Amino acid sequence: MPEQKVRIGFVGVGNMGQCAHLKNYANLDICQVVAIAEIREPLRRKVAARYGIPNTYPTHEEMLQNEALDGIVAAQPFGRYGILVPELLKAGVPVFTEKPLAASIEAGEKIVDAMRTSGTWHMVGYHKRSDLATMYAKTEIECLKASGELGKMTPPLEWDAPAPDMNDELRNQYNGFVNYYIHQINLMRYLLGEPYTVTYADPSGVLLAGQSENGIACTIEMSPYSTTIDWQESALVCFERGYIKIELPAPLASNRPGRVEILRDPGEADHFRTLWQSQGTVEFIRLDPSDQRNLGEIASHPAEIKRLACLSVPVTLECLQRFTGLEEATFQGSYGSSVSEGPIQEHIQQAGITVYNHPTEGFWGQTVAEYGLALTLCGLRRIPQLHRAILSSLVPWDYEAPNSMGRPGGRGHQFGDDSNFTSGTIAGKRVRIVGAGNISSRYASFVNMLGADVAVWDPYASEPCFHRAGSRKEWHLSELVKDAEIFAPMVPLLESTRGIVTAEHINALPKGCLVVLATRARICDMEAVRRRVLTDELSLAADVWDVEPLPLDDPLLGRHNVVHTPHNAGRTIDANRAWAEKLVVQFKPQ
Known part of the structure; x- marks a missing residue:
């Protein structure tokens, strides 16, 4: 504890003066409230007795004339600060006031000029900045902005014309708004780390939108509802791949910091x-x-x-x-450069740098193969079509045969498949696969486990690739397609594999065959695939396409014999984490 305590004088000890400030200063060992200035005599007397304050004055002028102060706390309505604060600053000691700085730009400029002349400083009490949760969140926000780990902050809104000058009615509403919501206005400025301009204010008084000087969109939602249960105030700072959320306590809650929730995209980065x-x-x-x-x-x-x-x-x-x-490194997705060839590779070898790299495809094998199995099941059982149908009709629930009497070749009780195409179970089906690699061998093992007859064509794969997947090797692609009930070409798209499944192969597929595309569409002659699907000769379950994204007017969309998804078989949290884990483990532990 210092030998000499900081001497504090208070100007105004009303509701906020006591509840938010005086009770806290009075309990600090490093300072002493030596005087108060309060125009209301009974209040002045009672407060002095309650907090043991030795000297009291009816005006701030008298207090300044008689007291040697180290600092002044002036908790007043903000409309008084334009006159009061410049007079207090003449004492040459720091001044602390409630928010906001002033009621007008002119009054604010007057205060700033007085502060500069006095050679001291003026602190405005935006306490939400000093909440432990806010301070922690602010540090994290700045780190994320600097690192780019979660991408950029959210994009800007469009610019609207500024509001016209306020009349008397609007001025009264403005004063009420500022008194209650200036904390949120300031907190948003603090979290953004830069000034912002209001671009829209809803007439209801509930929503305010702004744009920072670097184009970051920001909004404040003011009391869209009220509750008697608890205080609910939060701030949300969003990035492209995550967010930081702050939950703040009630303004006069004592020794109760807020809470911080951070969501980081759980991908590989x-x-x-x-x-x-x-x-x-x-x-x-x-x-x-x-x-x-x-x-x-x-x-x-x-x-x-x-x-x-x-x-x-x-x-x-x-x-x-x-x-x-540099001793060890990994360069993943280094667009515009290559570290595996040429002068860079020569330098890496000469410098003795160990580089760990591997393709992500090796760790997407499981997730793509599982997705291929899901596409197969959806194509066989018409799951997406039935899901869509029951949103608008009860007809799909009625699977009774016509006149409750089944007929040869007709639909039976609760028979939801389409007999014009391969349907029903995987068990017993002839599944024909192109490729015996990372994805296709997994897919082969899945359908083999479910009881399918599996044959695979891959002229480059060794015998164990077929054996481990429970499939038999077919030596000729032209033979593979002849009896396929489910046809799944699953090889990567390289110059050597582009169009490897020709129109002749597609045309040789039996009528009603289900084609499953989960790796790359361009390994097939897609013109031939489209033609046969659109004429109801084949059904299609695909995650990859010849044109991506598919135009909304593409004739394949919404067809009864097509299952379509938007090329998202590979990207899963689990796959990305596995990629990171396999790469990191290569580094030597330190």
Whole structure:
């Protein structure tokens, strides 16, 4: 405890003066409230007795004339600050006031001028900035903005014309608004880290929208509902791949900090960071693909970095040469550069840098194969079509045969399949697969386990690839397609595989065959596939297409014999995490 306490004087000890300020200053060991100025004599006397304040005055002028103060707290209605604060600043000691700074721009400028003349400072009490939750969230926001780990902050709104000048009625409404909501106005400024302009204010007084000077959209929703149960106030700062949410306590709650919730996209980027932090010191750099800065423009102390992990960061020979102490690295998705060939690769070898890289496809195999199985089941059982149908009709619920009498070749009781195409169970079906690789071999093992007759064509695969998947090898693609009830071409799209399934192969598929596309559409002659699907000769269950995204007027969309999804078989949280884990484990533990 200091030998000499800070001497504080209060100007105004009304409701907020006592509840929000005086009771706290009176309990601090480092300061002493030595005087109060309060025009209401009974209140002045009772407050002084309650808090043991030795000196009281009816006006601030008298207090300033008689007291040697180190600081002044003036909790007043904000409309008085334009006159009061400049007079207090003449004492040459710091002044603390309630929010906001002033009731007008002119009054605010007068206060700022007086502060500059006095040589001291004026603190405005936006206490929500000092909540532990807000302080923690602010630190995290700045880190995320700097690292780009969760992408950019949310995009801007359109600009609307500014509001006209206020009349008397609007001025009264404005005063009420400022008194209650200036904390939220200021908190948004604090969390953004930059000024913003109001672009829209709803006449209901519930919604305010703004745009920061760097184009970040921001909104305030003011009391859309009320509750007697608890205080509900929150702030949400959004990024492209996550958010930070702050839940704040009631304004006069004592010793109750807020709460912070952080959502990070659980994909490979964040998982990379978490794993490497636990394993040892690794410099982690990630850019949005639209950011064209190279590695040398981002790293501030390249010579000090020993272990480096980059995501979507262009790498050049010149910038890599600056990393003189680099020992281990991974360069994933380094658009605009290649570290596996040419001068960069030569430098890596000469410098003795160990580089760990692997394709993501190796860790999407399971998720794509499972998705292929799901497409197959949906195509066989018409699951998406039935899901859509029962949203608008009860007819799909009635599976009674016509006149309650089944007929040969007709539909029986609760028979929901389409007998014009391969339907029913996977068990017993002739499943014919192109490829015996990472995805296709998994898919083959799935349908084999369910009882299908599985044959695979892959001229480059060894015998164990077929044996482990429970399939038999077919030596000729032209033979594979002849008896297919389910046809699943599942190879990566390379120059050597583009169009490997020709129109002749597609035309040879038996009528009613279900075609499953889960890897790349262009390995097939898609003109032939489209023609046969549109003439009801084949059914199709596809996640990949010849044109992506599919135009909304594409004739394949919504057909009774087509199951369609938007190319999302590979990207799952589990697959991304597996990719990160397999890559990180290659680094030597530190």
